[in-house]
Amino acid sequence: MKLAEKEISGAALAPERKEVLSVQDLTVSVRSANGLTPLVSNLSFSISKGETLAIAGESGSGKSITSLAIMGLLPPPAVRVTGGKINLGEVELTKLPEAEMQRYRGDRIAMIFQEPMTSLNPIMTIGQQLTEALEAHEDLPRKEVQARVLEALRAVRISEPERRLRQYPHELSGGMRQRVMIAMAIALKPDVLIADEPTTALDVTVQREVLNLLRDLQAELGTAIILITHDMGVVAEMADRVIVMQSGRMVEEGSVDGIFRAPGRRYTQDLLAAVPRMGKGGHKRQSKPAEDFVACIDDLSVRFDIRSGLFGRVSHHVHAVHHVSFDIAAGETFAIVGESGCGKSTVAKTMVGLVPFQGDIDIAGCALGREGRDAPKSLRRDVQMIFQDPMASLDPRMKVGDLVAEPLVIHGIGSAQERAERVRYLFNRVGLSDDQIDRYPHEFSGGQRQRICIARSLALQPKLIIADESVSALDVTVQARVLDLLQALKEEFGIAFLFISHDMAVVENIADRVAVMYLGQIVETGSRAQVFGAPQHPYTRRLIEAVPVPDPSFKRPVEVRPSGEVPSPMRAVGDAPKAVKLREVSAGHLVAQ
């Protein structure tokens, strides 16, 4: 692969100073009950040919609104540009009528969205959707359109492009869909490509591939890229220049080196400090030697039946979890990492008795029934769960105080007054105040909601808390504070955590011991130092190497490109996957052979 040997840092591509897009004094406002509320205020920037400009900021900072304003796709009629102008070359886009704007959209400026799963029309084939993008702008004979479409798919390095044309989006994986989105966006070789969180919804190894692809395409076509992201690692690896936004305003602008080396503004400093970094984990902690275990998982397998045919016979099994064993000691944080579909969440669900399983699960010295759903009440008391989406896991019609008290009510603990006392204590403990107890979930921010979920999980004084991607949906600064809180609670109450995440950097920061899962099996497990310091299994190495490094001076080693997609865990009946054998390479460090 010649592309892999290319200089990696985006800054190395010295941009010719040919301005393609400029934004001056842009103000975007939303019409609300009390007049116009600005979402973006007085934003000015420009971007040149071949340059990558990152717009970084946390949710609500106005970065996505800015990109939609450039595309002329602000949701009408409530949100619109109320000041300033956007110029594409000589053309003032903000003055164009909608019919004129359509000619530029997709042709001169294109956009890639965050959610590849929902950004493609589910009932049109890939071919139809790509063809449509071309035909919207160019009047070409059918044959030529077909050729151009194939060329675009080849450019994004999709396997079997001819077959993909006839496929529907649901037949493609997330990474492949995002490639199709990119193919659609670059098919007409636009001057400006806006990528709005293009890799946020993707697994880390897939993210790596998509980022590489974007960079290679840029080098080839000279497209100016506006990269919108909250991930400072991605910023450091991709951008030439950075704009940091906060509540609709630009707080800082500069070269990527300048911003990372000497952030001028307090907000930027906080943002950078909050970014979880690999190699910085576990400075002060020393996990005590494990004596008693709160959870022993022995030879756990979970498989789901796929039925097909007229009589619904079981034809395939999805081997979600396959012969997995691990123990969690009292007071330790055990992390399971892996990419989507590796079975990590199924392990969590099994441990709270929600999924039937094979094997043995002992929690706090009590065996769990295999059929699921009939877990004894005492077990439910010992194990609590915190989920990924705090909004979705809080009943919107209940007051948050009642939500936190509910586990106590269910288990019949304490009088009403004692419960109120306990709720107040928990609120204070997770950093919320007494006067927030009577409010409803929608009145809180994402981070506060997750604190409420944590308070609820603490209510029963459990021995083990399972945190399934509990910080993935939070902004980095909020994420850092929630991680600190979890750490403090662990030390204070001696609770053990099972921490499930796809984010290697977060895991490295919080875990005592780690297990890496791949296709339903553990391929490597050991202490944090062992797994991250001396990774043995190739998959572990690939995961670690794929993590974006928030340091522009970091030179990525020449990588061996991973080959294709993760295979499916669905197999025909009787064709069970082989259980991997783990070999001990050093004390407590086990690796698949």
Added chain:
Amino acid sequence: MRKYLFRRLAQTIPVLFGISILVFAMLHLAPGDPADMLLGSEATAESVEKLRHDMGLDRPLAVQYVSWAGRMLQGDMGRSTVLNRQVLPEIIKRFKATLILTAGALTFAVVFGVGIGILAATYQHSVFDSVAMLIALAGVSMPIFFTGIAAILIFAMDLRWLPSSGMYPAAGGDIFDLLRHLVLPAVTLGAVSAAILARMTRSAMLEVIRQDYVRTARAKGVGERRVIWVHALRNASITVVTVLGMQFGYLLGGSVITETVFSWPGVGQMMVRAIQARDYPMVQGAVLLVATSFVFVNLAVDMLYAWLDPRIRYS
């Protein structure tokens, strides 16, 4: 796709079996023995017993069912006790008239309901949207016998634009006469469906227009007309088709009232008469036919789903 069709076809067999059981039971659960009814209250116990034996009513139910179902499958639905004619040809003649009425009502409902729904969604919050939805709400709330009689009073009696009853003029007529006769009952019958469809189409379209892939289409530079008619409508039509399938059943049922109000010579009108006259073979045949056609309409709706949404074909 073909595999899916066969699977769905196979699934209709138990449903049809269930229907036949219910229809068969209807006759035997109804108070009064058919033999009693035929002979009247003056009959002697022996003659009733003899007739029961001749009709096979003294055999076990299962045996009766099997021989009944066998006859039904051969198209022998018995003789109407009132008309003293074969049931099947009579029902088929009537059913044709009902199908014409239903098709007319459905056409009206789809053209106006779906059309208005799309326009209302495209121009959300406009005057057109508000007025259309107000009329739709009124349409949903209006019972057929009221709109039907009001339509007759205004368009047939007052303005004398359209005929008020029957399918053809007394002297017979051609297709244009048929269409003139069809307008009032079809519009009356289809009005409620049109109103429901308009509301459902509007909300389905609004839901779809907010989706990410519609934004993607716009970002590609696809024209607004194509965004609405290709991207949004085809996705929204999955909801619309569901409602349409249910409306078809409603229209078949609703035709009973409409046909009575407009003296339309269809199955509904006939059923009302047959029930009043306790003409069991006739009622039985009509119910069987209407229920069976409903099953196949549902099958067609399912096939339409699979055609519209590729995700359904393989699951």
